Amino acid sequence: MNKSLKIPIEANEIIKTLNEAGFECFLVGGCVRDFVLGEPYKDLDLATNATPNEVEKVLSEYKIFETGLKHGTVTVIVNSKPIEITTYRIDGKYEDFRHPKSVTFTRNLVDDLKRRDFTINALAYDGKNIIDEFGGVGDIKNKIIRSVGNASERFKEDPLRILRTIRFSSVLGFTIEENTKKAMFELKHLLKHVSFERIRVEFEKTLLGKNAKSAMLEYVDIFGVVIPELLTMKGFDQHNPHHRYDVLTHTCVALDGATCDKNIRLAVMFHDIGKPASFSLINGVGHFYGHAQKSYEISGKILRRLKYDNKTIEYVIKLIKHHDLDLQATEKYINRLVYKLESVKIVKDLVLLQRADNFGQAPIHNERLEKFDKIDEILKSIEEKQLSFSLKDLKVNGKDMLSLGLKGKEIGDALIFLLNAVLDEKVENKKENLLKFLKQFNK
Numbered sequence: 094m095n096k097s098l099k100i101p102i103e104a105n106e107i108i109k110t111l112n113e114a115g116f117e118c119f120l121v122g123g124c125v126r127d128f129v130l131g132e133p134y135k136d137l138d139l140a141t142n143a144t145p146n147e148v149e150k151v152l153s154e155y156k157i158f159e160t161g162l163k164h165g166t167v168t169v170i171v172n173s174k175p176i177e178i179t180t181y182r183i184d185g186k187y188e189d190f191r192h193p194k195s196v197t198f199t200r201n202l203v204d205d206l207k208r209r210d211f212t213i214n215a216l217a218y219d220g221k222n223i224i225d226e227f228g229g230v231g232d233i234k235n236k237i238i239r240s241v242g243n244a245s246e247r248f249k250e251d252p253l254r255i256l257r258t259i260r261f262s263s264v265l266g267f268t269i270e271e272n273t274k275k276a277m278f279e280l281k282h283l284l285k286h287v288s289f290e291r292i293r294v295e296f297e298k299t300l301l302g303k304n305a306k307s308a309m310l311e312y313v314d315i316f317g318v319v320i321p322e323l324l325t326m327k328g329f330d331q332h333n334p335h336h337r338y339d340v341l342t343h344t345c346v347a348l349d350g351a352t353c354d355k356n357i358r359l360a361v362m363f364h365d366i367g368k369p370a371s372f373s374l375i376n377g378v379g380h381f382y383g384h385a386q387k388s389y390e391i392s393g394k395i396l397r398r399l400k401y402d403n404k405t406i407e408y409v410i411k412l413i414k415h416h417d418l419d420l421q422a423t424e425k426y427i428n429r430l431v432y433k434l435e436s437v438k439i440v441k442d443l444v445l446l447q448r449a450d451n452f453g454q455a456p457i458h459n460e461r462l463e464k465f466d467k468i469d470e471i472l473k474s475i476e477e478k479q480l481s482f483s484l485k486d487l488k489v490n491g492k493d494m495l496s497l498g499l500k501g502k503e504i505g506d507a508l509i510f511l512l513n514a515v516l517d518e519k520v521e522n523k524k525e526n527l528l529k530f531l532k533q534f535n536k
């Protein structure tokens with residue numbers, strides 16, 4: 094055991110208080126795995142043999158929220174930090190592939206560890222001893238993901254675990270143990286019973302993992318059960334000297350070249366999903382006319398199915414729709430693009446998407462990298478200059494137009510005319526300059 098595994102003082106304080114009252118208390122799940130790995134943990138989960146009532150009594154000095162009493166969970170605030178404490182439990186039968194029908198509390202830690210998905214997630218630690226009933230520490234050292242108990246049975250109880258396996262392999266860069274892997278493929282059809290909200294969480298974490306490329310390539314058939322559109326990309330030969338990879342391989346390599354950002358990774362995953370549907374072979378060379386529009390339509394459907402919020406959907410499909418634009422590294426072009434796409438941020442992200450797309454092409458087009466750098470500089474200077482890109486940023490308004498004697502539709506036309514002049518840097522966005530500029534033309 095790694096002696097340097099120090100647990101945060103907040104968790105230590107709770108463990109000590111419960112121990113002094115005669116109860117067990119351990120850190121469990123992901124945080125112990127991350128401690129052993131030497132990685133920063135995301136959240137601290139404690140498990141105890143005390144019932145929720147007993148926990149509340151022993152910790153009565155603290156602020157406690159009854160966040161999940163039915164499942165035996167309370168949240169305690171220590172040093173302004175929330176920590177979840179859950180009573181050891183055994184999950185009842187999973188009847189609807191979603192939730193265990195019943196939850197039974199137990200006084201036995203090993204029973205609680207047994208219900209957990211993977212050996213690497215079935216560890217407990219109290220600052221002194223690590224409880225490792227299923228060989229989780231060894232699996233962490235050997236970088237292996239293995240079901241606790243019989244993989245098929247565990248996947249039948251809760252098929253989401255099939256995707257959780259892929260997610261952990263992507264995030265941690267671990268290999269999936271053979272029996273576990275075999276059961277995943279055999280039982281993948283059960284994913285049809287899992288809610289899309291739960292699927293979305295694991296799919297997104299997989300895309301954001303450091304091993305997203307190999308995870309999506311190796312397990313596309315599994316994700317294909319719930320996102321069948323992905324399967325159209327698999328092995329789809331592009332018949333084009335610029336595209337040595339098939340569509341799926343190109344996409345997955347591009348993931349490797351993408352920043353670790355939700356919108357970018359989603360856009361990369363789906364940017365070419367419309368290619369198979371828009372393929373044509375002309376003189377032996379593959380073309381994909383209108384594929385960006387097709388990808389936009391298909392990815393919109395997928396993201397809605399995955400129950401993404403509207404803001405994310407709109408943003409990601411907008412990136413996809415424009416992913417193929419032949420960007421120009423000139424101020425005039427970029428100013429107009431910012432105006433058209435309505436923010437500097439989305440143009441910046443479009444460059445990130447194109448960088449990833451370029452990374453996925455063999456050979457990489459180096460001349461484009463210089464262009465992207467130049468565009469980034471232009472975007473930076475736009476931010477610094479705080480240029481105006483919408484009518485509301487313009488330093489004149491309808492009233493100013495009225496005072497110049499314009500009326501009705503003329504007012505709107507004049508404002509748009511001025512905004513365009515600002516975008517083309519023909520006039521500075523200052524009231525005096527704008528009015529003078531307009532007077533020259535408004536004869």
Ligand code: ATP
Pocket residue numbers: 121122123124135136208209210211214215251253254
């Ligand atoms: P992360 O670091 O991403 O939060 P995690 O391992 O903490 O990863 P969570 O989804 O937060 O994962 O779940 C916490 C713990 O609960 C897991 O480590 C595992 O022990 C258990 N667990 C979560 N979901 C399941 C499941 N579907 N089946 C069995 N055990 C699960």
Ligand code: MG
Pocket residue numbers: 123124135136
């Ligand atoms: Mg967690």
